[in-house]
Amino acid sequence: MSLAQKYPNEVNQIMAKYPPQHKRSAVMPLLYLAQREEGCVTKSALKDIAQMLEITETDVASIVGFYSLYHDQKAGKYRMQVCTDLPCALRGADRFLEELCGNLGIQVGETTADGLVTVEGVMCLAACDKAPMFQTQGPDGIRYHENMTVDKTLELIEALKKSGREVE
């Protein structure tokens, strides 16, 4: 099923944001929509978006490749992206990431055996006064978790496992 069939309201809202002669602008929001369900941008989504916007599949793929929040590979249901950039690292972010991975029995960049979480190190997320912090990217969008400890994070993962969804 195409995006326009699956999410007619969202697609219309997105297209209405841009002048009709510049519909290529909709490529980024459409990619987010396509990625929401699958966790990554599939080949058929590339084709679908290219057709909708009258651009080539290569054009769409180049956007996926350029921006780090689009993924062409499946990972865990949730990507847990810990900021280890300079200001956070000055407040213990590297140690936090290491201990978290140690507790989960994975290396940075790997996914837990149950496929729930992939843990990654990322660049500054504009929350430098609240380190250690990470964002989760998953079916519920992108959410921030600030002033975290390893224990609190493990609890969050437990809750995700139980509910299958991220709750506030």
Next chain:
Amino acid sequence: MAHILLRHRDIPDINRLDVYQKNGGFEAFKKAVTAMKPTEVTDVVKASGLRGRGGAGFPTGMKWSFIDNKNWPHYVVANADESEPGTFKDREIMESNPFQFLEGLAIASYAVGATAAYIYLRGEFWQVAAFLDERIADMEKAGLLGDKILGSDYSLKIFTHLGAGAYICGEETALLESIEGKRGQPRIRPPFPPAVGLYGKPTIVNNVETFTNVPPILVNGADWYKSLGTPDSAGVKIFSLSGRVKNPGNYELPFGVTFRKLVYEYGGGIIDDRPIKAIMPAGASSSLIVVDDKALDTPMDYASVRTIGGDLGSASVIVIDDTVSIDWVINKTIHFFKHESCGKCTPCREGNYWMLHMTERIHSGTGTQADVDLLLNVAKQMQGKCLCALGEFATMAVVTGIERFPQDFQKAVKA
């Protein structure tokens, strides 16, 4: 003093439209669209001395006056990409005092005759964008956006657009490319956006904090605004304080406050009361300033910070104490710039790649003094040769780190 920008710290629930309006919200916009000519609005902003808060400090009113009135339509774009390591002020504004930002954006749009404005948020601000969408809908319902606003002939729509994780999109021409649905790579300038911007049309791009200053300027006047801050840097600034301080966070202060006051009074001093060693006043893009009494007593305004070998930029003050070695610091910054280089120009793409190799080697203890010399050489070779400021920024901490903290590098290569 009551806050001018971070008003939510004084007024609870100001992120609700009724509360914002009860506290003078949208008076400035109303005054503009019903009683002022667009050029009069620009003149007030010009006279206020307001300078862009994204980092470059370009005079805002002057930028608005550059809009090309022979080519239509016009656009206004809010830069909410906020990706400089150490910067987290725009997010607080948008989450907690969103209407003042949106009002400033609407006033700017009126001043340059734009009927559509875009807010470009970094993709990680997914929740912030959803929150702003609701606020924009509130404004539409209240007749503050849409057709013939407040009985005038002026119409305006505001849209949010999410980026997707690319620091380079904070550069205004890369940002415009990104809204156009392309890879975020900077354009060759000139032409500048006020002549050729979004979709090839005249466009004004300003930072979130810049727009947020506009409503109080229109209400209280240019002279009031100029009475705050210093002659060179008018008004107030939000300083994002991070790193090895006890109380990191955003502090809204007039320009000209000293580093000492920010770090020791507002920031509560250094963790474990250690000695302070270095300051990066403009995030990861800045020079490393050696901290002595002279530096601590330097007023934080654009001109003064230059006298101690730095730039105020976005005023994202990263504090480094004596537990930290500078070779580790530049390894972190280069890691960032290598990751964020867009790859369009060779000096930046290749330079950062090789600088990362060398800082890795030095930091891991397998480097030699020859690596340090070569690293400095490569950084200097890059300077002045990159297509946009990112390449230049990448070299700042490397060059000043090696030149001003040589002992840290000697230790790193010997150990």
